[in-house]
Amino acid sequence: MAELRKNPLTGNWVIISCKRGKRPLSFFLEEKRNENEEKCPFCEGNEGTTPPEVFSYRQEKTAPDTPGWWIRVVPNKFPALSSKGQLNRQKKGIYERMNGVGAHEVIIETPHHVKDLFSFEPKEIEKIIWIYRRRLIALMKDPRFEYVLIFKNKGQKAGASFSHSHSQVIATPLIPKDIKEKLQSSKKYFDSEKKCIFCEIISEEINLKKRVLWDDENLLSFCPFASRFPYEMCILPKAHCSDFRKIDESIVKSLAIMLKKCINALNKILPGISYNYIIQTSPFSKSNLKYYHWHIEIIPRFTRIAGFEWGTGIYINHVPPEDAAKHLKKGIKRTKK
Amino acid sequence: MAELRKNPLTGNWVIISCKRGKRPLSFFLEEKRNENEEKCPFCEGNEGTTPPEVFSYRQEKTAPDTPGWWIRVVPNKFPALSSKGQLNRQKKGIYERMNGVGAHEVIIETPHHVKDLFSFEPKEIEKIIWIYRRRLIALMKDPRFEYVLIFKNKGQKAGASFSHSHSQVIATPLIPKDIKEKLQSSKKYFDSEKKCIFCEIISEEINLKKRVLWDDENLLSFCPFASRFPYEMCILPKAHCSDFRKIDESIVKSLAIMLKKCINALNKILPGISYNYIIQTSPFSKSNLKYYHWHIEIIPRFTRIAGFEWGTGIYINHVPPEDAAKHLKKGIKRTKK
Numbered sequence: 026m027a028e029l030r031k032n033p034l035t036g037n038w039v040i041i042s043c044k045r046g047k048r049p050l051s052f053f054l055e056e057k058r059n060e061n062e063e064k065c066p067f068c069e070g071n072e073g074t075t076p077p078e079v080f081s082y083r084q085e086k087t088a089p090d091t092p093g094w095w096i097r098v099v100p101n102k103f104p105a106l107s108s109k110g111q112l113n114r115q116k117k118g119i120y121e122r123m124n125g126v127g128a129h130e131v132i133i134e135t136p137h138h139v140k141d142l143f144s145f146e147p148k149e150i151e152k153i154i155w156i157y158r159r160r161l162i163a164l165m166k167d168p169r170f171e172y173v174l175i176f177k178n179k180g181q182k183a184g185a186s187f188s189h190s191h192s193q194v195i196a197t198p199l200i201p202k203d204i205k206e207k208l209q210s211s212k213k214y215f216d217s218e219k220k221c222i223f224c225e226i227i228s229e230e231i232n233l234k235k236r237v238l239w240d241d242e243n244l245l246s247f248c249p250f251a252s253r254f255p256y257e258m259c260i261l262p263k264a265h266c267s268d269f270r271k272i273d274e275s276i277v278k279s280l281a282i283m284l285k286k287c288i289n290a291l292n293k294i295l296p297g298i299s300y301n302y303i304i305q306t307s308p309f310s311k312s313n314l315k316y317y318h319w320h321i322e323i324i325p326r327f328t329r330i331a332g333f334e335w336g337t338g339i340y341i342n343h344v345p346p347e348d349a350a351k352h353l354k355k356g357i358k359r360t361k362k
Numbered sequence: 363m364a365e366l367r368k369n370p371l372t373g374n375w376v377i378i379s380c381k382r383g384k385r386p387l388s389f390f391l392e393e394k395r396n397e398n399e400e401k402c403p404f405c406e407g408n409e410g411t412t413p414p415e416v417f418s419y420r421q422e423k424t425a426p427d428t429p430g431w432w433i434r435v436v437p438n439k440f441p442a443l444s445s446k447g448q449l450n451r452q453k454k455g456i457y458e459r460m461n462g463v464g465a466h467e468v469i470i471e472t473p474h475h476v477k478d479l480f481s482f483e484p485k486e487i488e489k490i491i492w493i494y495r496r497r498l499i500a501l502m503k504d505p506r507f508e509y510v511l512i513f514k515n516k517g518q519k520a521g522a523s524f525s526h527s528h529s530q531v532i533a534t535p536l537i538p539k540d541i542k543e544k545l546q547s548s549k550k551y552f553d554s555e556k557k558c559i560f561c562e563i564i565s566e567e568i569n570l571k572k573r574v575l576w577d578d579e580n581l582l583s584f585c586p587f588a589s590r591f592p593y594e595m596c597i598l599p600k601a602h603c604s605d606f607r608k609i610d611e612s613i614v615k616s617l618a619i620m621l622k623k624c625i626n627a628l629n630k631i632l633p634g635i636s637y638n639y640i641i642q643t644s645p646f647s648k649s650n651l652k653y654y655h656w657h658i659e660i661i662p663r664f665t666r667i668a669g670f671e672w673g674t675g676i677y678i679n680h681v682p683p684e685d686a687a688k689h690l691k692k693g694i695k696r697t698k699k
Contacts, residue, residue, distance in 0.1 A: 028682075032588040034547055034559060040678045069691040105670065105678045109523040119562050129692050176669030184668025189532030193669070201674030210371055222371060225456050250457050251376040324672055331521025332513030332530070333442065335661055336640030337538030341377045341442045345365075 027125025029198070029359030040105050040125055044330070051113040066102075067189035068184050069136035075099040079130060080159065083346050095149075096156055097133040098194075104129035105195060112169060112198055126169055128196040132156055135191065140188050141179060141291040150281035154194065157304065160194045161270050163165060170196040173205060173307050175269075180299025182326045200308045207305070209319060215316035223318035227261055235347045238354060239286055243279035246287055248346035248353070255344035256295070256353060258323040267314035269306035287291050287323055299326040363442050364462025366535070366616075374539050375464055377442050387689050395693055403439075404526035406473035412436040416467060417496065419489060432486075433493055434470040441466035442532060449535050451507060463506055465533040468525065469493055477525050478516060480626040486617035491609070492527065497531045498607050507533040509541060509645050512606075517636025519663045530584040532666065537645045544642070546656060552653035560655035572684045573689060576623055580616035583624055585683035585690070592681035593632070593690065595660040604651035604689040606643035624660055630693030 027042040066074035070234070072090040080098040087093030091152040105126025114123035134153050135145070143152065157175045164173050170234060176186040177192045185191075200208075214222040230237055230247045238246040238258065246260045260283055272280070284302075291298055334340055344352075364379040384440055403411035409427040417435040424430030426544060437445070443464025451460035471490050472482070479487065494512045501510045514529045515522040522528075537545075567584045569573055574581040575595065583597045594685040598621055609617070621639075628635055643656040682687075 030588040032586070033551075033563070034544055036547060037588070038676050039590050040676060041682050042587075042678060042680050043629070093472075118566055119559065120566070171672075174370035174670060176673050178668045182666065184666040195670055195674075197674065197676065201593045203673070207371055210373060214370075222456065226370070229455055229457070249369070250368040251374070251419050252378075253374075253376050264494075301669035301672055303669050305673060322672070324669075327380055329519065330522040330667070331515045332638035332640050332661075333532055335521060335659070336511045336513050336642060337509075337534065338540035339375050339377060339534065339538050341379060343379050345378050 026110060027105065028123055031121040033119045033121070035202075037071045037073075038199060041106060042125070043206045051093070059171075065138055065187065065189050067131075067133045067187055067191060068138050069094070072097075075131075075133075076102060080156070080163075082156070083182070085240050094136060096135070096152055098156065099131050099133065101129040101131050101193070106197065116354045123198065126198050128164055128167070128170070128173075128194065130160060130194040131195065132160070132192040134192065134292070135190055138188075139190050141190060141292065141294055142177075143285055143290065145190075145285065147278070147281040147285055149171055150284055154277050154280055155193075157192070157194075158270055158272060161306065164194070165270075167196065169198055170217065171310065172197045172200050173306075175203070175304040177300075177302045178328070179301070180297070182299035183301045204305065204308065208307070208311070208314070211316045212314075220264055221316050221318065223261060223320070224265055236350045238290070238350055239259075239283060241279050241283075243276050244283050246283050248349045250346065252342055252344075252346040252349065253340035254324055254326075255328060255342055256325045256349045258290060258291075258353070260284070260287070260321040260323070261318055262320075265318065266318060267307040267317040269304055269319040284321075288351075288354040290356045291323070291325055294352050295325065295327065300324060301326065363447060366460045366462055368458040368557065369464060370456045370458070372539075379442060379462070381669065384559050388476070391593050400624045402470075402475055402522055402524065402526050404470045404528060405475050405510050409434075412468075412470075413439060417493070417500075419493070429473070431473060433489055434471070435493065435497065435633045436468050436470065438466040438468050438530070443534065447486050448595065453692070455531045460535065463535050465501055465504070465507070465510075465531065467497065468532040469497070469529040469531065472527055475525075478498060478527060478625065478629065480622055480629055481516075482621055482622065483528075484615070484618040487621055491614050491617055491621075493527070494531075495607055495609060500642065501531070501533045502607075504533065506535055508647065509534045509537050510643075511538070512641040514606040514637075514639045516638070517634070517663070519636035520638045520661075521580065522636070539643065541642065545648070545651075546646070548653045549651075557651050558602055558655065560598060560657070561602055575687055576620060576626070578620075581620050583620050587683065589679055589681075589683040590677035591661055591663075592665060592679055593686045594679075595628075595658070595690070597621070597624070598655055599657075602652075603654065604644040604654040604656060605649045606641055606656040607649075623656075624690075627690040627693045628660070628662055629688050632664065637661060638663065649675055 030039050049157045069092045076099050078089050078099050080096050081094040106125045108128050110126055112123045112126050139239050161173050173196045175194050211222050227245050236247045272310035302323045304321050306316050307314050364450050406429045413436050415426050415434050415436050418431040419433045445465045445557035447463055449460045449463050504689045510533045512531050516585045548559050564582050573595050586596050639660045641658050644651050644654050
C-alpha cells in the first residue's frame with residue numbers, strides 16, 4: 026500500500042507509492058510510449074481492460090462493463106491512494122506517516138476516442154459535471170476521507186497517460202495544504218474586512234473588464250490578476266457558494282458552456298495544448314463557508330518550471346493576464362467568422 | 363519593466379514579464395529549438411554575445427569580455443527581474459503590485475562546451491562554489507533586495523535554455539513565500555522543542571542510515587523522508603549554520619566532492635537526466651538563526667506534475683527514498699569497479 030509522509034519542515038504531505046519503486050527505468054519508457062490507439066482501454070468495447078465500473082450513465086438493459094454507456098467511472102488501475110485499509114497514522118521522532126488510504130477514480134467522458142472537451146456538445150459536458158457532483162457526494166460518505174479533488178489532465182505534458190478524454194477524482198484522508206492555505210487566507214480576509222474575498226474579486230474584475238473572458242448570470246471566467254502561467258484561467262460562481270455539491274441545473278448549464286468556451290479559446294491560439302483543470306471546493310467538514318467560493322482553475326502547460334520556481338514558489342509568467350484575456354477572446358472571435 | 367503581483371488569496375507573488383506577452387507562439391518555437399552548438403554564447407570566444415561581465419576568474423592581463431577566463435558571471439540577457447529602478451509598491455483595492463526590481467545573473471562555469479557538473483574536477487567545482495558565495499555577498503549590499511536564490515537548471519526539462527554548464531542567481535525584493543514558510547515552521551519547532559529541526563534531521567538520518575547517501579566531517583547528503591520526487595536529494599552542513607555566506611575552505615572542499623558525487627550517481631542510473639538544484643540560505647536580514655540550516659535540494663526532472671499536484675500541493679513519488687538511496691549508492695559503486 027502507498028504511504029503518506031509528512032515533511033517535518035514544511036508540513037506538506039507526500040504520497041510514496043512503493044509499487045513502482047524498483048523499476049526506475051520505467052519512467053523513461055513511459056516518456057517514449059507511443060500509444061496504440063486501437064488498444065485504448067477507455068474506448069467502447071474494451072471495458073474488460075479496466076477495473077469494474079463504479080458508476081455509469083448507460084442505455085437501459087445493458088450490463089455494467091459492457092458497451093452501451095455514455096460516461097463510465099472506474100477505479101484507477103494504478104491508484105495513487107488505495108480504498109482498502111485503515112490510516113494507522115504514526116509519529117516516530119520528527120517523522121510522521123500514515124497508510125495511503127483514499128480513492129482514485131477515472132471518469133471516462135465518452136465511449137468514442139475523442140481527445141478533448143471542446144469537441145463535446147454542451148449537453149454532454151453537463152452530464153460530466155453532474156458526474157463530478159455525484160462522485161463528490163458518494164465519496165464524502167466514507168468517514169476516512171477529508172477532501173476530494175476533481176481534476177483533468179489533458180495531454181502528455183499535463184501528466185495524462187491516455188489521450189481518450191477523461192477526468193480523475195482523488196479522495197484524500199486529509200485536507201491538502203494548498204486548500205488549507207486558501208481557506209485560512211480567505212477566512213483572514215473575511216475576519217478583517219467582513220467580506221468574502223472571492224465576491225470582491227468578482228466585482229473588481231467585472232468593474233475593470235480587462236481580464237474578464239466571459240460571464241453570464243451564473244458564472245465569471247477571467248485571467249487572474251496574479252496568474253502564475255500564461256493563459257491561466259479561473260471560473261467562479263457569481264452567487265456566493267463554497268460547496269461544489271450545491272450546483273443546480275442552471276449553474277451546470279452555464280458551466281458546460283463556460284468550460285467549452287475556455288478550452289476552445291485556448292485551443293484556437295495554442296492548438297493541441299496540454300492543460301490541467303482542477304475544481305477546488307470546500308472540504309466536506311466545512312460546508313456553507315461565508316468566506317470561500319468553489320472555483321475552477323485552468324492551467325495551460327507549456328512553460329517549464331525551473332529552479333527559481335522550485336526554490337521560491339514565485340512563478341515567472343511571460344504573458345500578462347490582460348494580454349492573455351485579449352488573445353483568448355480574439356481566438357474565439359476568429360472562429361465565429 | 364517586469365511587474366511583481368501578489369495573489370490576494372494565497373499571498374504568493376508572481377513575476378509578470380511583459381516583454382514577451384505579445385508573442386504567444388514563441389513558446390512553441392522555443393520548445394522545438396535545436397540549439398546550434400557552434401553559436402553557444404557561453405563558449406570562450408563568444409563573449410561579445412552576452413551582456414558585459416559582472417565578474418570573472420581569468421588569466422592575468424586579459425581584458426573583461428575577452429577569452430582567458432575560467433568562470434564568468436554575466437547579467438541574464440532576458441532577465442526575470444531588472445536591476446534598474448525603484449520598487450514603487452502599490453495597493454489598489456484587493457490587488458497589490460510592485461516593479462520587477464531585482465538582479466538576474468548567469469554563472470558560466472567553464473569556457474568549454476561541457477554540459478554537466480559531474481565531468482568537472484572537484485577543484486573546478488570549488489571555484490564555482492566560491493563564486494556563489496561572492497555573488498551572495500555582493501548582491502546583499504543592494505538595499506532593495508531581500509533574498510538571493512542560487513540555482514541550476516540542467517537540461518531542457520529542467521528549464522535550461524542552453525546546454526553549456528551554468529548556474530543562475532536571482533535577487534528578489536522580498537523574501538519568497540517558500541522560504542518564509544520554512545523559516546516559520548523551523549522557528550515554530552525550535553520554540554516548542556528548543557532544538558533546531560535540521561540538526562534533528564541530521565542525527566536521525568545518520569542514526570537510521572537507510573536514506574543516507576554520503577557524509578564526511580562537514581556535510582550529509584541523503585534522500586529526504588518525504589521526498590516529493592524520485593531520487594530527490596538534500597545536502598546539509600553538519601555543524602549548525604543558517605547562512606551560506608559563512609562557508610569556509612573546508613566546507614567548500616567537502617561540498618565540491620559531495621555535489622559531484624550526487625550528480626554523478628544520478629547520471630549513472632538515469633543518464634542525461636535533467637535536474638535542478640537550489641541553495642536555500644537564510645535571508646540577509648536574518649543571519650545567525652538558531653533554527654535554520656542552509657541546504658541544497660537536488661531535484662531530478664522526469665516525472666510530470668499533473669492536476670492533482672497543482673490542486674493540492676501533494677506530490678506522488680513512485681520511488682520510496684529508501685530505495686532511491688540504495689539505487690544512487692549502487693550507481694556510484696558500479697563506476698568504481
